[in-house]
Amino acid sequence: MSFAKSSACTPHSKPSVWQMWQRVRISKPLTQCITNYVSMEIMAATLLAAGASPAMVHGLDEVEDFASISSALLINMGTMSSEWVASKKLAAKQAVLLNKPWVLDPVGCGATPYRTKACLDMLHCKPTVVRGNASEIIALSGAQGNVKGVDSTAQSSDALVHATQLAKDFTCVVAVSGAVDYVTNGRDVLEVRNGVEMLTLVTAAGCSLTALVAAFVSQSREDPLLATAAAMAIFGIASERALETAAVPGPGSLRVGLLDQLFLLDEETVTKRIKIQEREVAK
Numbered sequence: 001m002s003f004a005k006s007s008a009c010t011p012h013s014k015p016s017v018w019q020m021w022q023r024v025r026i027s028k029p030l031t032q033c034i035t036n037y038v039s040m041e042i043m044a045a046t047l048l049a050a051g052a053s054p055a056m057v058h059g060l061d062e063v064e065d066f067a068s069i070s071s072a073l074l075i076n077m078g079t080m081s082s083e084w085v086a087s088k089k090l091a092a093k094q095a096v097l098l099n100k101p102w103v104l105d106p107v108g109c110g111a112t113p114y115r116t117k118a119c120l121d122m123l124h125c126k127p128t129v130v131r132g133n134a135s136e137i138i139a140l141s142g143a144q145g146n147v148k149g150v151d152s153t154a155q156s157s158d159a160l161v162h163a164t165q166l167a168k169d170f171t172c173v174v175a176v177s178g179a180v181d182y183v184t185n186g187r188d189v190l191e192v193r194n195g196v197e198m199l200t201l202v203t204a205a206g207c208s209l210t211a212l213v214a215a216f217v218s219q220s221r222e223d224p225l226l227a228t229a230a231a232m233a234i235f236g237i238a239s240e241r242a243l244e245t246a247a248v249p250g251p252g253s254l255r256v257g258l259l260d261q262l263f264l265l266d267e268e269t270v271t272k273r274i275k276i277q278e279r280e281v282a283k
């Protein structure tokens, strides 16, 4: 199945990527982000530009109540301490209790034993989706990876087998980003080929992407696999347009342009550029 030209939707077909995005733009889901100090501003800006309503709320005394009123929850392991981890567990538990989706970004998993254990603990709190770079997903699966802090040293294709196993073991969707993004529920695999390599030089680009996934998934509960791929494709297309239109083709302009393009992208551009394909896997 290719989604390249499939913007139309009949009563019996899946909603298109564009339609999934419009649900976000229309509903403006309140998206609670328990994230890291680096990403807070760009993540909030990304969600706003794409049509969602972000709130960066991580205080232990408040997270549970905030999770109750939010439509989506993003939990990011970037700059953590034991109090933050306690907040994350409380919020995730509340989301699960209220049947709300939550999305995990295991930033830097594998870098230290403390971080790896904290990410694993969160994985046991039943995320709807996990999105990480290749090194993080490999480490999360328990395999020995080559980790360099929060950056990946592996190819996304190397992490696909680990992503698939994690998705099966934890009954969730797992997305690995990279030159090709892979999104799997343990059985089906979608490949997303949108995006630009320079995103790896924009700090918290991946963090922001994961928050966007949370917003998309909250409005397309029936298909978290496609909703995750949709968010990744939209983010990738916006980055392509941002780099093409930048006065200075560097990470600074890409960062700003990405926000502008998330605001400006229209259906024709998305339909023309989208590169989501179902990967053929032996079943």
Ligand SMILES: Nc1ncnc2c1ncn2[C@@H]1O[C@H](COP(=O)(O)OP(=O)(O)O)[C@@H](O)[C@H]1O
Residues within 6 Å of the ligand: 132, 133, 134, 150, 151, 152, 177, 178, 179, 180, 181, 194, 195, 196, 197, 198, 199, 200, 204, 205, 206, 207, 209, 232, 235, 236
């Ligand atoms: N080599 C690449 N070519 C194109 N896009 C890439 C490449 N590497 C990463 N990306 C994109 O950059 C964004 C962030 O992914 P990544 O760098 O893997 O995550 P993180 O920032 O968490 O390490 C994603 O949209 C991904 O598709």
Ligand SMILES: Cc1ncsc1CCOP(=O)(O)O
Residues within 6 Å of the ligand: 036, 038, 039, 078, 079, 107, 150, 202, 203, 204, 205, 206, 207, 208
């Ligand atoms: C640099 C850094 N250090 C701790 S969190 C963080 C941001 C990581 O962002 P991303 O995972 O999107 O590259």
Ligand SMILES: [Mg+2]
Residues within 6 Å of the ligand: 105, 107, 108, 132, 133, 150, 206, 207
């Ligand atoms: Mg990351």
